[in-house]
Amino acid sequence: MNENPCTQLRHDFPIFEVSLDDQPLCYLDSAATTQKPHQVIQAVKEFYQSQNANVHRGLHTLSEQATIAYEAVRGKIAQFLNVQSREIVWTSGATASLNLIAYGLSERLNEGDVILLSPLEHHANIIPWQLAAQRTGARIELLPVDTQGILQLKQAKALIASLKPKVLSVCHASNALGNINDVAALIGSCKKLDTITVIDGAQSLLHLRPDLQQLDCDFYVFSAHKALGPTGLGGLYGRYELLNALPVYQSGGEMIDTVSFTGTTFRPAPEKFEPGTPNIAGVIGFGAALEYLMALEHDSLFQHEQALYRTLVEQLSDIDGIRIWGDTTHNVGTISFSYKKEHHYDLATLLNTHGIAVRSGHHCTQPLMAHLGIEGTIRVSLAFYNNHQDICRFIAALKDTISLLEE
Structure with a gap:
């Protein structure tokens, strides 16, 4: 699916007109809850x-x-x-x-x-x-x-x-x-x-x-x-x-x-x-x-989500120190990662200052985190209303956050 149809659908979601700290919202937490279109509201x-x-x-x-x-x-x-x-x-x-x-x-x-x-x-x-x-x-x-x-x-x-x-x-x-x-x-x-x-x-x-x-x-x-x-x-x-x-x-x-x-x-x-x-x-x-x-074609929406997901995986994989957990081949568009020994809470807090909404912690899966031998992760979760600009903003903010943490 090309970008234009989903760009148009994004306009159905009034939350994306909101600015936080004078920055447009970059919402990457749809696994927690999805945003609501005008029709639902x-x-x-x-x-x-x-x-x-x-x-x-x-x-x-x-x-x-x-x-x-x-x-x-x-x-x-x-x-x-x-x-x-x-x-x-x-x-x-x-x-x-x-x-x-x-x-x-x-x-x-x-x-x-x-x-x-x-x-x-x-x-x-x-x-x-x-x-x-x-x-x-x-x-x-x-x-x-x-x-x-x-x-x-x-x-x-x-x-x-x-x-x-x-x-x-x-x-x-x-x-x-x-x-x-x-x-x-x-x-x-x-x-x-x-x-x-x-x-x-x-x-x-x-x-x-x-x-x-x-x-x-x-x-x-x-x-x-x-x-x-x-x-x-x-x-x-x-x-x-x-x-x-x-x-x-x-x-x-x-x-x-x-x-x-x-x-x-x-x-x-x-x-x-x-x-x-x-x-x-x-x-x-x-x-x-x-x-x-x-009323929407599901396959097209899913292909759009998967294209965003693959881009996100590729760009995260290029950052030294990032470890991605889980199955990146069969995935609904949620990526969970850790960065070196940095605490997930610190990463999420700093990302929030860029207007980036992600989830940090154990995600109500403490036994899974124990199985993986970690305390928690940063979780980025996508939906069809996301776009490539969201991915670019997130990656840029993450790189800035890493630079700040390593100063």
Whole structure:
């Protein structure tokens, strides 16, 4: 894809009109949260300004309109992922989705059962499974990852065959390193063993736009704010028979069928997992984000991101003392690096004085950093609204920062 189409799309994002310390913003932290186009901001504003009402609970016009709009977005994300609407549950984010799944699958776990994770996982895909293991007596095992932070697929498939795990839960793409894991191959190995497969799609929804029918996983989780949508919203896909079989996770209004002081019955999935008043404005805003993305050619956007990423890798590799971690061949556009023995915090702080927004630290992957033998990294994460000028500004600022640190 040439530069011009994405340059035009960049104008849809008002944040790029902002100056920080009299410098234009150079935003390179999209793995943390993506920026929002005008369409999303306007959709949220219009809902509160002229459509605000609770859903599912009123016969008046505003409530009916809000309910129709709200449920239509469930259909949009189902279309986006190529699944059924009834297989989509709204949550507050990927973290909440993983907690719901881990809690629910605990009923299927027994002492000695294996929950298979990888060292690449975000804390949100580790801790819920640790708690599930504590409740059930199951044990956690890890897929093999090399000293660079790359999943070793051949050994991983052999380990799956050997351990016969009850659950496999892995990230589609690493939030810390950007690696794209071959989850389709892992899922294929698990299908032979009736292993339940859970895919953390927080970093893949935007960049890879997966077809879940082809991927054939049992569960997939996502966060709206990492795909141009509002914060505080996410969801999960679950193969319906498995999803509906999960126990109620949280309780309250809306998800019930009948309530009395002698007992309560619940509605089927997805409703039984959505108690209380939902994030209606967030869902409406996410619907606008999905419409925006579905109107664009995904392959062109991905090619643009990959071209920027390759340029970034090449220019960073030319700087003496830089070490890049992870898989630079199969990557969603996130690069994690360290510079000699300089602390990542110092680098990020100085880069910020140039208007460069990057992430520093362990990126909620402390076990991964321990596996790599480091405390943390500088993380640069791209999206299609970035351009080559962002890369040039970042590299120039990084060189200035290094010079300052070495004076």
